Each structure stands twice: as structure tokens, then as C-alpha cells.
Amino acid sequence: MEAVRGKSVYGGVAIGRAWVYDKGDSTVKRQHINDTAKEIERFEAAKETAKEQLKNLYEKALKEVGEVNAQIFEVHQMMLDDMDYVESITHMIENQNVNAEYSVAVTSDNFSEMFAAMDDDYMRARAADIKDISNRLINVLQGKEDGGISGNEPVVIIADDLAPSETVQLDKSKVLAFVTRHGSTNSHTAILARTMNIPALIGVDYPEDIDGKNVIVDGYGGELHIEPDEILLDKFRQIKEEDAGKQKLLMELKGKEDVTKSGKRIKLYANIGGVSDVVSVLKNDGSGIGLFRSEFLYLGRDNYPTEEEQFQAYKSVAENMAGKKVIIRTLDIGADKKADYFGFDAEENPAMGYRAIRICLKQPDIFKTQLRAIYRASHYGNIAIMYPMIISLSEVKKIREIVNEVKAELDSQQIPYGEVEQGIMIETPAAVMISDILAKEVDFFSIGTNDLTQYTLAIDRQNPHLDDIYDSHHEAVLRMIKMTIENGHKENCWVGICGELGADTSLTEEFIKMGIDELSVTPSAILKVRDKIRKCE
Amino acid sequence: MRELNYVITDPQGMHARPAGLFVKEAAACKCTVKISKDGKEVDAKRILGVMSLGIKQGQEITVKFDGEDEEQACEKIKTFLEANL
Numbered sequence: 001m002e003a004v005r006g007k008s009v010y011g012g013v014a015i016g017r018a019w020v021y022d023k024g025d026s027t028v029k030r031q032h033i034n035d036t037a038k039e040i041e042r043f044e045a046a047k048e049t050a051k052e053q054l055k056n057l058y059e060k061a062l063k064e065v066g067e068v069n070a071q072i073f074e075v076h077q078m079m080l081d082d083m084d085y086v087e088s089i090t091h092m093i094e095n096q097n098v099n100a101e102y103s104v105a106v107t108s109d110n111f112s113e114m115f116a117a118m119d120d121d122y123m124r125a126r127a128a129d130i131k132d133i134s135n136r137l138i139n140v141l142q143g144k145e146d147g148g149i150s151g152n153e154p155v156v157i158i159a160d161d162l163a164p165s166e167t168v169q170l171d172k173s174k175v176l177a178f179v180t181r182h183g184s185t186n187s188h189t190a191i192l193a194r195t196m197n198i199p200a201l202i203g204v205d206y207p208e209d210i211d212g213k214n215v216i217v218d219g220y221g222g223e224l225h226i227e228p229d230e231i232l233l234d235k236f237r238q239i240k241e242e243d244a245g246k247q248k249l250l251m252e253l254k255g256k257e258d259v260t261k262s263g264k265r266i267k268l269y270a271n272i273g274g275v276s277d278v279v280s281v282l283k284n285d286g287s288g289i290g291l292f293r294s295e296f297l298y299l300g301r302d303n304y305p306t307e308e309e310q311f312q313a314y315k316s317v318a319e320n321m322a323g324k325k326v327i328i329r330t331l332d333i334g335a336d337k338k339a340d341y342f343g344f345d346a347e348e349n350p351a352m353g354y355r356a357i358r359i360c361l362k363q364p365d366i367f368k369t370q371l372r373a374i375y376r377a378s379h380y381g382n383i384a385i386m387y388p389m390i391i392s393l394s395e396v397k398k399i400r401e402i403v404n405e406v407k408a409e410l411d412s413q414q415i416p417y418g419e420v421e422q423g424i425m426i427e428t429p430a431a432v433m434i435s436d437i438l439a440k441e442v443d444f445f446s447i448g449t450n451d452l453t454q455y456t457l458a459i460d461r462q463n464p465h466l467d468d469i470y471d472s473h474h475e476a477v478l479r480m481i482k483m484t485i486e487n488g489h490k491e492n493c494w495v496g497i498c499g500e501l502g503a504d505t506s507l508t509e510e511f512i513k514m515g516i517d518e519l520s521v522t523p524s525a526i527l528k529v530r531d532k533i534r535k536c537e
Numbered sequence: 538m539r540e541l542n543y544v545i546t547d548p549q550g551m552h553a554r555p556a557g558l559f560v561k562e563a564a565a566c567k568c569t570v571k572i573s574k575d576g577k578e579v580d581a582k583r584i585l586g587v588m589s590l591g592i593k594q595g596q597e598i599t600v601k602f603d604g605e606d607e608e609q610a611c612e613k614i615k616t617f618l619e620a621n622l
Contacts, residue, residue: 075557075584082585111585120591126553130585303549341549 001229006179006204007467008222009190013240014177014199015233018226019155020211021162028138031099039093043100046140047086051077053136072129072302079133085111101141108134156215158206172196177217179204179224183464194500197524203464250527253534254285260512260536267518268530269325271498275313278320280523285530288325290446290520291386291498292317294370295333303341304366310373318381325382327423327446327520328374331366332356332388351451351460356389361398371406375417384421386446391430396441425498427451432480439491446520447484449499453477472501482514489515496520505532512536539602539611547622550593555621560584562617568604570614 033039058073079085085107092103112127112134154174161182178193178200193200199219206224216225216236225232258268269290270281281289297305297313318326334355338344347353360367374385387399403422410417426432427448435445453472454461461470471477481497488495496518501507503521505528511519512533521529545551551559563570563581570581574596579586581600592598602610 071554071557075553078557078560078584082583083580084583084585114589118589118591120550120593123552123588123591126588129553302553 002226004224006201010193012199012219014217016176018210018215021159028101028105030102049140269520270523284523284526292328314377327384378418379416386423388425390424435487439493445495447497449501508532539607541600566610568607571601
């Protein structure tokens with residue numbers, strides 16, 4: 001029995017088996033082999049198994065993310081069959097009398113170095129593909145399970161840190177909790193944990209041999225208990241049961257209206273990060289989607305999503321929400337969310353750098369593709385658009401020009417589209433200060449409190465050393481919100497909050513007093529906020 | 538022997554997916570198929586070799602066919618390149 005302290009980023013308790021997220025760098029020992037023919041046979045068999053795994057992954061991806069994204073698994077299969085690669089491995093086994101694992105590892109290094117040395121960013125990134133297929137082979141040779149979460153039993157994910165592209169690939173139904181060594185309160189893992197309503201700890205210096213051990217993740221006390229005894233297990237089972245009871249009470253609020261005691265109606269919407277999240281919005285009775293993060297379409301892949309792919313995703317969400325409002329936020333990439341194919345330069349200060357609407361206005365082709373897809377989808381439901389990281393009136397005017405071009409194109413092609421409400425994110429102090437001017441130009445404001453806090457307080461939200469002074473209840477932030485609401489209302493522009501503060505029930509009453517019209521929260525917080533709204537005056 | 542010159546127009550160049558599709562087409566030919574760029578020649582039926590050429594937009598590639606079905610193979614690859622790259 002052992003306990004390690006960390007910092008909790010989301011409450012709750014999870015009990016289960018620890019599963020260490022392996023970035024795939026297996027250690028391999030060089031061994032002398034006498035029967036090289038048999039070793040080559042072993043390699044060939046492993047190659048077939050690896051190809052079989054990739055075939056299954058391809059089928060899975062085909063259903064989940066479409067053909068274009070699934071093709072990478074086909075390319076991986078071809079790489080495994082590449083004669084240059086295969087011959088390099090078999091020659092090593094034959095001529096140097098070494099084991100297959102070692103030959104694969106050396107070949108992998110040679111080929112990935114070749115790609116890493118190329119003068120093309122995109123090709124340099126292919127070094128990762130070589131490593132990926134080689135690790136797959138080595139895992140098969142060593143009898144390890146395939147990269148995904150093995151078995152059917154849900155597990156506690158343990159990792160150094162998780163990148164957005166890595167969490168995208170996890171089968172969410174098998175995740176009980178997250179425990180990471182690095183990361184901050186505002187990292188993606190933390191946000192994901194809140195969305196999934198599961199406990200998460202960061203800054204946990206877990207022991208190396210934790211894999212497979214039984215653990216308790218205490219999201220209230222911020223502790224990870226390794227191989228707990230029965231007494232401790234009983235204590236935490238009880239806490240879990242109490243939580244489930246509270247959750248059940250909340251479910252009784254389903255179907256109730258989001259109105260205060262004095263009769264003010266609040267639009268209580270949900271934040272989602274992908275098509276599959278719609279299920280939990282409906283399950284938790286969200287009356288719309290206040291923030292549909294479109295980045296998921298761009299991340300974890302190696303080329304821009306096509307108009308058709310995007311159209312299908314937006315259409316599917318609009319149709320599933322059946323006439324309820326769906327607010328799509330246009331591409332908010334850059335800063336901490338990156339995709340190689342964009343070819344971004346490394347930045348000293350990415351949060352203030354080339355990101356979001358700045359990219360869209362400089363590279364209008366990317367922007368137009370997305371706008372066309374959104375407008376086409378608007379024919380199938382109640383869609384609104386909002387634009388992130390606005391700082392000036394000229395940006396809003398430029399956006400309108402581009403939107404008008406897109407609409408004119410669709411008109412000339414006789415492609416139908418609906419009325420699309422236009423909104424902007426208020427997440428920079430600049431936008432707050434000129435919100436009286438901006439309000440004349442748009443239908444709604446949505447306040448992104450995470451970035452607004454970061455920019456107002458000049459605190460990098462990725463920096464764990466600053467977590468203790470990152471105070472989203474800071475008077476300056478609250479005044480910014482109040483000013484935005486007042487300026488919006490003067491011009492008949494409705495105002496919502498879609499950042500983490502929207503779900504902070506200690507502020508709900510204050511927001512309602514300020515006159516907020518909409519709160520958009522993570523799906524699992526909808527009922528909690530509804531409960532609060534109904535108790536407010 | 539047949540030879541085909543082609544200038545890549547796809548802004549992404551011949552990256553992983555199109556390279557994979559290209560190699561698939563080449564592998565289906567009975568004749569030998571070689572692809573070269575700037576004097577470096579590789580077997581067009583081997584994906585890592587093709588990818589190692591790092592073919593980008595605006596660059597010219599030469600594809601050589603040698604063997605019994607070289608005529609049809611050349612036509613087929615030409616159609617493929619025009620449609621995809």
C-alpha cells in the first residue's frame with residue numbers, strides 16, 4: 001500500500017487497474033540467434049499479425065472518421081510490406097545472427113533518421129510513422145497487446161502527459177480516470193476529465209512499476225493510492241456510492257425548465273468537442289450547443305479536412321440536435337493545439353501568436369472551406385457561427401466580406417443554406433473594451449472565460465507554477481464580463497458564457513444579476529447548473 | 538522501355554497517402570517501374586523509397602517502365618498522376 005500526492009483537477013473517485021499509456025518506445029535487447037531461418041519465420045509471422053491489427057484499425061477508423069483519415073492505416077500496412085524495410089531486417093537477422101526485435105529496432109532507427117534528415121517538414125514527420133509500425137512489430141514479437149487499451153475492462157490511464165492527438169485516439173468508454181506526471185489545471189487532460197465527468201490528478205510522481213496494479217484515484221483529496229487495503233477500498237466505495245446518489249438526484253432535474261424563481265429564462269447549452277459528444281448533451285438534457293469546437297476535425301491527422309468531411313460532421317450534429325441551436329466555433333488552432341501539416345513556425349509566445357481567426361484571415365482558403373461546410377449544413381438544422389480571438393472591428397468586417405463571398409458562391413451554385421446567426425467570442429481584453437462597437441455588428445457575444453482570464457491577468461494557463469494565482473474570480477475578470485453584457489444588451493446583442501466559469505455555480509447567481517442570457521457548459525454539468533438557476537431569484 | 542515526365546501540381550506534394558496510392562498502382566504493373574527526381578532513382582513499387590524522394594509541388598518526376606505491359610502501365614500511371622497529383 002502506497003499513496004502519492006498530486007493535484008486534483010476534477011473531483012470524484014475511481015477504483016480500478018492502472019494502465020500506463022505507452023508512447024511506444026519499447027526497449028529491445030540484442031540477442032545472439034543460431035537458427036536464423038526460424039527467426040526470420042518469427043519475424044514474418046509478426047508482420048502478418050501487425051498487418052491484421054492495422055486492417056482492423058483501418059475498418060474501425062473507416063466507420064468512425066471516414067476514408068480519408070483511415071487511409072493512413074493502409075499506408076502503414078504498405079510500409080510493413082516495403083521490401084527495403086523487410087530486407088534490411090531479414091539481412092540483419094541472417095548476416096549478424098541477431099534477434100528479430102533488435103533488427104527491427106535498428107532498421108527503424110535507420111529509416112526514421114533518413115526521414116528526419118529530409119528538408120521537408122511533412123516528410124520529417126513520417127519518421128514517426130516508421131517508429132509507429134516498428135513499435136507495433138516489436139510489441140507483437142514481445143507478445144504485448146496492441147497499442148490501444150487492452151482488454152474490455154475500463155482502466156485508470158497513467159501517463160507522463162497526454163497530447164490532444166493522443167486523447168483523441170483513446171476509447172473513452174474504457175477510461176475511469178486520468179493521472180499524469182505533468183500537465184496543468186487547464187491542460188487538455190483536465191478539460192477532457194471534466195467533460196467526461198471522471199476524476200483526474202496531475203503532478204503525480206507515480207512509481208515506474210505501477211502498470212497493472214490496483215489503484216484508487218481520489219479526486220477530492222488529490223491522492224493516488226496504489227494497491228490499497230480492504231479498509232481503504234471500502235471507504236472509497238462508499239464515497240463513490242454517495243456520488244452516484246447525488247448524480248441520481250440531479251437526473252431528476254431532467255425535463256425541467258431553466259428558469260429562475262422570478263421567471264427569467266436562461267439558455268443552458270453545452271460545449272462539445274466532437275460529433276460523438278452529442279449523445280451526452282442529449283442524455284443530460286442540454287437545450288442546445290453553445291460551443292462546438294471544430295478543431296477535432298483538424299487535429300490528429302496529416303492533412304486538412306475536406307469541405308465534404310466537415311459538412312458531414314456539422315450536418316450530423318445539426319440533425320441530431322433536431323432544431324435546437326448549434327453554435328459552431330470556427331477553427332481555433334495554434335497556441336497549444338497544433339497540427340503538423342499547418343506548418344506553423346515555433347513561437348516564443350503561442351498564446352499571443354498566430355492562432356484562430358488570425359490564421360483564418362491570413363489563409364482564407366482554409367477559412368472558406370470551413371464556412372462553406374457550415375453554411376451547407378445550416379440547411380439541415382439550426383446553426384450559428386462564432387469566431388474566436390477577435391480584437392478589432394476590422395476583423396469582424398473582413399469576416400463578413402468572406403461570409404458574403406461564400407454565400408454568393410453557394411447562391412450561384414444553387415446550394416441551399418439557412419439563416420445563420422453571427423457571433424464572436426469575447427476572450428481578449430481588447431474585445432471587451434470595444435464591445436459597444438462590436439455589438440452593432442453581430443447577433444451575439446460568447447465570453448470565453450479561460451482565455452479572457454489568461455489575457456486579463458497576464459497568466460499563461462499552461463504554466464503549472466502559476467496555478468495558484470490564476471484566479472478566474474478576479475474582480476477584473478468579473479468586471480470584464482459585466483461590461484460585455486451591458487454593452488451587448490444596448491445593441492440587442494445577446495450574451496453568453498462558454499468558458500469554464502459558465503459551469504461555476506458559485507458565480508451563477510452573479511451572472512444572472514448581470515443579465516447573462518446563455519450559459520454553455522460541459523455536458524456533465526448541465527443538470528448541476530440547472531439546479532442552481534432554478535434556485536436563483 | 539517507356540518514360541513519363543510529370544510535374545506535381547498538388548500543393549501538398551506526394552505525401553504519405555498519395556504516395557501509398559501511387560505505389561499501389563505501380564505494384565499492380567507486371568513491368569518494372571522506377572521513379573526518379575533530381576537524378577535519384579528508386580523502385581516505384583516500394584513506398585519508403587518513393588517517400589524518401591520528398592516530392593513536392595512544382596517538382597518534375599520521371600517514371601520509367603520496362604517489361605511486357607509497359608504500354609498500359611504507362612497510360613495507367615499517367616491517368617493516376619493527372620487525377621491525384
